[in-house]
Amino acid sequence: MSKTEELQKLREEHVPKGPFNVTPYFAADAKGAVITDVEGREYIDFAGGIGVMNVGHCAPRVVEAIKDQAGRFTHTCFHVMMYESYLELARRMNGLAPGGFAKKTMFVNSGAEAVENAVKIARYATKRFGIIAFEDAFHGRTLLTMTLTSKVKPYKYGFGPYAPDVYRIPYAYCYRCAFGLAYPSCELRCAEYMKEIFHTHITAENVAAVLAEPVLGEGGFVVPPGGWHRKVKQICEENGILYIDDEVQTGFGRTAKMFAIEHFGVEPDIMTTAKSLAGGLPLAGVTGRSEVMEAPHVGGLGGTYGGNPLACRAALAVLETFEKEKLLERAGAIGTRVTDRFTAMQKEHEIIGDVRGVGAMVAMELVKDRATKEPAKDETSALVKKCYEKGLVTISAGTHGNIMRILMPLVITDEQLERGLDILEESLGEI
Numbered sequence: 001m002s003k004t005e006e007l008q009k010l011r012e013e014h015v016p017k018g019p020f021n022v023t024p025y026f027a028a029d030a031k032g033a034v035i036t037d038v039e040g041r042e043y044i045d046f047a048g049g050i051g052v053m054n055v056g057h058c059a060p061r062v063v064e065a066i067k068d069q070a071g072r073f074t075h076t077c078f079h080v081m082m083y084e085s086y087l088e089l090a091r092r093m094n095g096l097a098p099g100g101f102a103k104k105t106m107f108v109n110s111g112a113e114a115v116e117n118a119v120k121i122a123r124y125a126t127k128r129f130g131i132i133a134f135e136d137a138f139h140g141r142t143l144l145t146m147t148l149t150s151k152v153k154p155y156k157y158g159f160g161p162y163a164p165d166v167y168r169i170p171y172a173y174c175y176r177c178a179f180g181l182a183y184p185s186c187e188l189r190c191a192e193y194m195k196e197i198f199h200t201h202i203t204a205e206n207v208a209a210v211l212a213e214p215v216l217g218e219g220g221f222v223v224p225p226g227g228w229h230r231k232v233k234q235i236c237e238e239n240g241i242l243y244i245d246d247e248v249q250t251g252f253g254r255t256a257k258m259f260a261i262e263h264f265g266v267e268p269d270i271m272t273t274a275k276s277l278a279g280g281l282p283l284a285g286v287t288g289r290s291e292v293m294e295a296p297h298v299g300g301l302g303g304t305y306g307g308n309p310l311a312c313r314a315a316l317a318v319l320e321t322f323e324k325e326k327l328l329e330r331a332g333a334i335g336t337r338v339t340d341r342f343t344a345m346q347k348e349h350e351i352i353g354d355v356r357g358v359g360a361m362v363a364m365e366l367v368k369d370r371a372t373k374e375p376a377k378d379e380t381s382a383l384v385k386k387c388y389e390k391g392l393v394t395i396s397a398g399t400h401g402n403i404m405r406i407l408m409p410l411v412i413t414d415e416q417l418e419r420g421l422d423i424l425e426e427s428l429g430e431i
């Protein structure tokens with residue numbers, strides 16, 4: 001029995017099937033943009049542990065910071081005895097987050113927990129309860145964030161009833177416009193639609209916040225057209241509604257700006273971050289306008305592990321790595337190269353209906369027919385499988401599971417990038 005077979009047997013015996021696995025392999029080692037499995041086989045990583053490893057596996061500064069902190073203390077609980085790294089990271093986040101106003105930041109453990117807290121804070125600050133979320137959105141798997149998430153299978157199916165007072169409207173998904181219109185002649189009908197639900201679902205005076213991803217992550221890297229975020233924010237401002245920007249997947253340089261919302265000229269009232277924030281350690285942040293963040297009473301927010309010292313030190317090292325290794329510029333260069341290659345592939349392969357993205361957050365949407373746009377879900381799964389069998393780890397996305405998204409570490413070398421794209425192209429020819 002190979003080591004992989006041995007581990008697979010253990011996995012089946014002792015772990016439930018609910019936590020899914022993209023590949024049937026087991027990691028032994030990972031450096032930069034390459035993962036080595038227990039059989040010694042190498043894989044180019046185009047998934048980055050779902051957008052977590054923007055600075056690369058075992059980024060030297062991150063490893064050093066964790067080692068140093070581990071030798072000092074690993075936990076006191078921020079609520080019991082505070083430490084400098086939490087404060088320094090909050091200070092850095094407040095400076096980095098868009099918006100020329102005073103901000104405050106608190107830390108939790110996961111993206112879902114950050115979104116939960118953002119909603120709690122928005123409700124407390126506005127004394128309202130309604131939350132408007134979008135179709136094709138993904139915000140997590142806890143009861144509230146599962147409710148806020150759009151895709152039914154596998155995220156919501158069987159897990160109801162859901163949390164109340166979440167209202168949903170279409171996102172600006174131009175390739176599949178919910179209104180059958182085309183940009184720019186649509187005049188952003190989908191954003192305007194929010195005003196209608198104030199009559200049909202919930203009065204604006206009861207809406208605490210609009211929760212939006214700046215670019216859909218799990219929903220398939222959908223980039224809203226120019227002006228959409230601004231229009232949504234404007235409607236929020238007119239109605240005293242807070243704008244929560246979920247940067248969990250887009251954040252930390254993926255789109256060649258630190259936060260994707262910077263591409264759209266909007267200053268969110270609250271912003272959530274996680275994933276690549278701490279180079280693989282579980283850490284998430286909620287950053288927002290001081291007066292909003294200060295609304296909840298003492299003890300109303302927190303958690304045992306939130307802002308763990310190892311994770312805060314790792315995050316400070318991530319920030320240093322971004323600066324020293326100019327990773328925002330690198331994200332731009334990677335994005336240009338991937339988009340060029342994907343666009344060339346689209347000319348050769350009928351199955352690629354759409355290529356889209358911003359910075360290094362690029363995806364291709366696979367369809368059975370370019371005219372009907374019928375999602376090619378099975379073909380996308382087959383493509384993911386072909387790729388990993390050839391040594392490239394990728395992940396799909398999209399409400400219909402027909403989108404191939406690219407989230408490689410930004411430290412990937414040119415050679416690894418080309419090799420990965422070659423494997424993808426070769427695999428496309430075989431499905």
Ligand SMILES: Cc1ncc(COP(=O)(O)O)c(C=O)c1O
Nearest residue numbers: 110111112138139140217248249
């Ligand atoms: C935009 C967005 N929000 C929230 C989450 C949930 O994050 P976590 O899995 O850390 O709970 C994700 C995870 O993919 C995400 O992409």
